[in-house]
Amino acid sequence: MMTKDQIKQLIQAGMPDAVVTVTGDDGQHFEAEVIWLGFTGKSPVAQHRMVYDTLGGRMGTEIHALKLRTHAPKAPCA
Known part of the structure; x- marks a missing residue:
């Protein structure tokens, strides 16, 4: 069983x-x-997919479900 801290570290x-x-x-x-x-x-x-790649084969086994929000950092306003 995975913890949120382990997922973050991976x-x-x-x-x-x-x-x-x-x-x-x-x-x-x-x-x-x-x-x-x-x-x-x-x-x-x-x-x-890039995030799932960091988790390897844990998706669907040790991690049953992972809802993702991903994005690049926003550019600073000038």
Whole structure:
């Protein structure tokens, strides 16, 4: 069974400098927001695949469900 902290660590290990927030306390259902410069120019589907890749084979086994919100950081206003 995974914890939200373990999921956060896995994502951050695969996406250096990402800002990651993971919630969920039942050990199977989680929500994550990932903000990462590496998402720039990528479609939402591609962004989600990139996150799933950081989790390896844990999706569907140790992690039953993961709701994702992903995006690149917003440019600062001038």
